[in-house]
Amino acid sequence: KAGVTQTPRYLIKTRGQQVTLSCSPISGHRSVSWYQQTPGQGLQFLFEYFSETQRNKGNFPGRFSGRQFSNSRSEMNVSTLELGDSALYLCASSLYSGPTDTQYFGPGTRLTVL
């Protein structure tokens, strides 16, 4: 089975621009979560989607949004980019969204905001 894929792998943007990141989960997985990882803040939860519905949301401003499609693929969008948005964005998928469901991560998208 193919793992979680994320595109693009690297991205350079300037302040004020917007960006869309894409995540394709493991085949059959219905839950997709997004995380932001920075050296200063560590790994922070952005949101989780399950069957096209947002189930959980982290403490991020409204500039961060996401969605999930009927094939479970997910996108996250960041509008009006700020320098502090430079980070590794990780996507993870799990079969369902229960306490025993393991999340499997993609390779991440490294976003640099100049």
Next chain:
Amino acid sequence: AQKITQTQPGMFVQEKEAVTLDCTYDTSDPSYGLFWYKQPSSGEMIFLIYQGSYDQQNATEGRYSLNFQKARKSANLVISASQLGDSAMYFCAMRESGTGNQFYFGTGTSLTVIP
């Protein structure tokens, strides 16, 4: 309160030795899962091992074992026979049903294996 606490920012271990990475968790939910992930310098998070709250036995996966002490709310990762490729960040995580099954991660432990 922190859901997951990893108190060891950095650890060193001699090659071929065993090492224990500490993790404590906080939950009042009877149903939860505990997970360990490895993150090499490349950035990808690699799933290592899982322990369910109702599991009677400690989980093992190859050289990885999870020392689960439910009453103490600890879930330490034991790596036996350390290899140079084990040098990485290690994250402990928990998923509990009471908070919508959201994943909570610790701050991580940086492990360096010395030849």
